[in-house]
Amino acid sequence: xxxxxxxxxxxxxxxALFLILFVVIPxxxxxxxxxTVSTPDGIRFSFSNLVNFFTSEAKLxxxxxxxxxxxxxxxxxxxxxxxxAYILARSKLKKKQVLLMIFILPMWINFxxxxxALRELLNAIGLLESHNYLCTIIGMVxxxxxxxxxxxxxxxxxxxxxxxxxxxxxxxxxxxxxTKITFPLSMPGVISGITMVFMPSMTxxxxxxxxxxxxxxxxxxxxxxxxxxxxxxxxGSMISIILLVIxxxxxxxxxxxxxxxxxARGANLW
Amino acid sequence: xxxxxxSVAACVLVLLFIYSPILLLVVYSFTEATVIGQWTGFSFGxxxxxxxxxxxxxxxxxxxxxxxVAAVLSTILGTAGAIGIFYSRRxxxxxxxxxxxxxxxxxxxxxxxxxxxxxxxxxxxxxxxSLIIGHMVLCTPFVVLSVxxxxxxxxxxxxxxxxxxxxxxxxxxxxxVIPQAFTGILSGFMLSxxxxxxxxxxxxxxxxxxxxxxSTYVYNAVKNGTNSSTPALRALSALIFVVMIAAVLLLxxxxxxxxxxxxxx
Numbered sequence: 001x002x003x004x005x006x007x008x009x010x011x012x013x014x015x016a017l018f019l020i021l022f023v024v025i026p027x028x029x030x031x032x033x034x035x036t037v038s039t040p041d042g043i044r045f046s047f048s049n050l051v052n053f054f055t056s057e058a059k060l061x062x063x064x065x066x067x068x069x070x071x072x073x074x075x076x077x078x079x080x081x082x083x084x085a086y087i088l089a090r091s092k093l094k095k096k097q098v099l100l101m102i103f104i105l106p107m108w109i110n111f112x113x114x115x116x117a118l119r120e121l122l123n124a125i126g127l128l129e130s131h132n133y134l135c136t137i138i139g140m141v142x143x144x145x146x147x148x149x150x151x152x153x154x155x156x157x158x159x160x161x162x163x164x165x166x167x168x169x170x171x172x173x174x175x176x177x178x179t180k181i182t183f184p185l186s187m188p189g190v191i192s193g194i195t196m197v198f199m200p201s202m203t204x205x206x207x208x209x210x211x212x213x214x215x216x217x218x219x220x221x222x223x224x225x226x227x228x229x230x231x232x233x234x235x236g237s238m239i240s241i242i243l244l245v246i247x248x249x250x251x252x253x254x255x256x257x258x259x260x261x262x263x264a265r266g267a268n269l270w
Numbered sequence: 271x272x273x274x275x276x277s278v279a280a281c282v283l284v285l286l287f288i289y290s291p292i293l294l295l296v297v298y299s300f301t302e303a304t305v306i307g308q309w310t311g312f313s314f315g316x317x318x319x320x321x322x323x324x325x326x327x328x329x330x331x332x333x334x335x336x337x338x339v340a341a342v343l344s345t346i347l348g349t350a351g352a353i354g355i356f357y358s359r360r361x362x363x364x365x366x367x368x369x370x371x372x373x374x375x376x377x378x379x380x381x382x383x384x385x386x387x388x389x390x391x392x393x394x395x396x397x398x399x400s401l402i403i404g405h406m407v408l409c410t411p412f413v414v415l416s417v418x419x420x421x422x423x424x425x426x427x428x429x430x431x432x433x434x435x436x437x438x439x440x441x442x443x444x445x446x447v448i449p450q451a452f453t454g455i456l457s458g459f460m461l462s463x464x465x466x467x468x469x470x471x472x473x474x475x476x477x478x479x480x481x482x483x484x485s486t487y488v489y490n491a492v493k494n495g496t497n498s499s500t501p502a503l504r505a506l507s508a509l510i511f512v513v514m515i516a517a518v519l520l521l522x523x524x525x526x527x528x529x530x531x532x533x534x535x
Contacts, residue, residue, distance in 0.1 A: 008439065012354020012366060015347055015410070019369045022407050026384030027372065033387060084284050087277045099281075101522055106288060109514045112470050112485040113507045116492060117291035124294070124307045145288070203377040206470050206485075210492050220379040220471075227383050227475075237387070240380045247375065 033237035049238035059222070059239075066219040069133070069208075070201035073140035077148040077197050078190065080141070085152035085189070086182075089159070100153055104146035111143055115210045118142050122211065132212035139211040140201045147200075148193040155189025156182075191254045199247055219243055292511050299508035304501055316505035323502050326487075330506070333467060333483040340405035341462035347406065348413025349455050353447060355414070356421040370411045381407060382475035389476065396478050404476035405466045412465065413458030420454030421447070460521075484510075 037046045053059050088100050106114060122128040122135050159182065167177045203220030217225070219239065226236030294306065299317070303310040320326060351370075355363045373381055385404050389395040428450065432442035448455070470485040477486065484506070491500060 008357040008443070009354055009362075011350040012358055012362070015351025015354065015370075015414070016366055018347060018351075018406070018410070019366065022385065022388070022403055023369055023372050026381075026388040029387040029391070030380070030384050080284060080287075083280050087281060091277075098523070101519065102285065103288070105515060105518055106292075108464055108468075108518045109292075109511060110468055110484060112488045113510060114291065116488055116503075117295045117507060117511075119492070120298075120306045121291040121294050142287070142291075145284075199377055203379050204471075205379070206489055210489070214493065220377065223379050223383060224471075227386065233383075233387065236383060240377075240383060243377055243380060247377065251375070 030237045030240050033234050034241045035238075037234050049235050052235065053238055053242065062217055062222050063219060063242075065216075066202050066222075069137060069140065069216075069218060070198050073137050073144070073201040074148075074194055074197045076137065076141050077145055078193065081145060081148035081152055081193065082190075085149050085156055089153050089156035100149075104150050107146045112206055112210075115139055115143060115207055119210050128211070128213070132215045135211040136208045136216050136218075139207040140197075140204070143204065143207055144197040144200055147196040151192040151196065152186065152189040155186045159185055195250065195254055198250065202246075203243065295504055296508040296511060299505045302501065306504075316501055317509075319502040320505040320509075326502060326506060329482050329484060329487050332481060333485075336401065336405065336483060337463050337466035340402055340409055340466045341459050343402065344406045344409035344413050344462045345455060345459045348410040348458055349417050349448070349451070351410070352414045352417035352421060352454075353443070353451075356418065367414075370414055372411075373407050374411050374415070378408075378469075378471040382472045385472070386475045396476065398478060398481070400476040401473065401478065401481065404472040405469065408469060408472055409462035409465050412461045413455070416458035416461060417451050417454040420451040424450045 034049055035045060035047065036043045037048055084103060088096055088103070091099070093099065118139055119128060119135075122138070127135055127138075163181055163185070164177055167181045172180065202218060203223075205218055205221035205224060208216045208218045208221060220243075223236050223239050223243070226232050226239065230236075298306045298309075300312055300314065301310050302313050302315040351366075355366050358366070382404070385400065385407065386395060389397070389400040389403075394400050424447070428446050429442050432446045433439065437445065468485075469483075470489060473483050474486055474489075477483070482490070488503060488507075491503065
C-alpha cells in the first residue's frame with residue numbers, strides 16, 4: 001500500500017522541479033542582482049542600488065506618480081463597479097448571470113487590442129493628444145473594471161437577504177442598512193477587487209504607453225527601461241524588489257487575499 | 271420606479287463605456303478610411319487586405335499555436351502537479367502550493383525579467399524554449415488552482431475501490447481520478463489559453479527577436495507609429511472581438527445549462 005501512495009505523490013516531482021527552476025531560482029537571481037553592482041573587477045555586493053533609488057528624485061517621483069495613478073484608477077473602478085455589482089447581484093432577474101457575463105466579457109479579449117481600440121476612440125474625440133494622465137487613467141479603468149466587478153458581485157450575491165430584512169425590521173433606514181450591513185459584509189469583495197486593480201495599475205505599462213503616447217513612465221515601465229534601454233539589470237532588479245515589497249505590504253494590510261485572483265479570473269466561469 | 275430607471279441607466283452607461291471602443295472598431299473595419307472618424311463608404315476591403323497580408327496571418331497563426339502548446343503543456347504539468355500535491359504530506363504540499371502562488375500574485379513584469387535573467391545566464395534568452403517556459407510559468411499555477419478543488423470534492427474511497435477491484439495504480443489514476451477532476455482540468459486548459467492569448471509582458475521578454483504574437487505586433491505598431499498606416503489591423507481586431515464575444519457567450523450559456531442539469535440531479 002505504501003508503494004502505491006508513493007507513486008501518486010511522485011506526480012508532483014516534475015512540477016516541483018519546474019517551480020524551483022523557473023520560479024524560485026529566477027526570483028533569487030533578482031535578489032542577487034538587486035544587491036550587487038557590476039564593476040570592472042567583476043560583480044560585487046552593494047547597497048548602492050537601494051541608496052540610489054531612494055536618493056534619486058526622478059525615481060521617487062516616478063514611484064509617487066505611479067502610486068497616484070494606481071490609487072485614482074482603483075478608486076474610480078470601485079465607484080463604477082460597486083453600483084453595477086450591487087444592481088446585478090440584487091436583481092431578481094432570472095438571467096442575471098448572463099447579464100454579469102456581458103459586463104465581464106472583455107476579460108477574455110486580448111487587452112492590447114482593447115486598449116488600442118480605446119486609443120482610437122480617445123483619438124477620435126480629441127482627448128489622446130493632450131491629456132496623457134486622463135487617458136492613462138481611463139485606460140486602466142477600462143482594462144481592469146471587470147476584475148473589480150466580479151469579486152464585488154460574488155460577495156454581494158452571497159449576502160443573506162434575511163440580514164437586510166432583520167436590519168430593516170429593527171428600524172434601520174435604507175442608508176443605515178447599507179452602511180452598517182451591506183457594505184461591511186461586502187468588504188471581502190472590495191478588498192480583493194482593490195488588490196486585483198491596484199497592482200496592475202502600477203505595472204501594466206502597455207496601457208500607459210499606448211494611451212499617453214509613451215509620455216508617462218509608471219513603475220512597471222521603469223523596470224522595463226532598466227532592462228531594455230539602459231541595460232542596468234542591477235537597478236532594474238532593485239526596482240522589482242521594491243515593487244515586491246509594495247505588493248507584500250499591501251497584502252499584509254488587506255489580509256486574506258488568498259486565491260482572489262483566481263476567483264476573479266473566473267476559473268468557475270469557463 | 272425611479273430606482274429602477276436609475277439602475278438601468280447606470281448599467282447602460284457602463285456597458286456603453288465598455289463596448290463603445292469595440293463597436294467603433296467593428297464599424298470602421300467596414301470602410302477603407304485610414305483614419306477613424308472619416309467614413310469613406312462601406313467596403314469589405316480591409317478584410318481582403320487582412321487575409322492577403324501574410325505577415326499578419328503568420329502572426330495570428332503564431333499566437334494560436336503558442337497558446338495551444340503552452341496550454342497543453344501547462345495542463346499536463348499542472349494536473350500532475352495538483353494530483354501529486356493532493357496526495358503529498360502537508361510538509362511537502364504546503365510549500366509547493368505557496369511557491370505555486372508566486373506567479374499568480376507577482377507583477378508580470380517581475381516574472382518576465384526574472385525569467386530573462388535566468389535564460390540569459392544559460393544562453394537560452396529569446397528562444398522558443400524561453401517563450402514556452404514563460405507562458406507555462408503564467409498558466410500552470412492556474413491549472414493547479416482549478417484542478418485542486420475537484421480533487422478535494424472527490425470521494426477518496428473511489429480510488430481505493432478501483433485498486434481493490436484489480437485496477438493498477440496507473441489505471442486507477444486514468445480511469446478514476448482524472449475523469450473525476452475533468453471539469454477542473456478543462457477549465458484550467460481554457461484559462462491557460464486565455465492567459466497565453468492575452469499576454470504581452472512575459473512574451474516581450476522571452477520571445478525570439480523575429481517571433482511576434484498579436485500583442486507584441488500591435489504594441490510595436492503603436493510604438494513605431496505605423497498603427498494607423500495598417501488599417502488591416504482594424505479588421506483583425508474587429509474579427510477577434512466578434513469571435514471572442516461569440517465564443518465566450520456560447521460556451522458559458524452551454525456550461526450554465528450543464529451545471530443546472532447537474533444541480534437538479
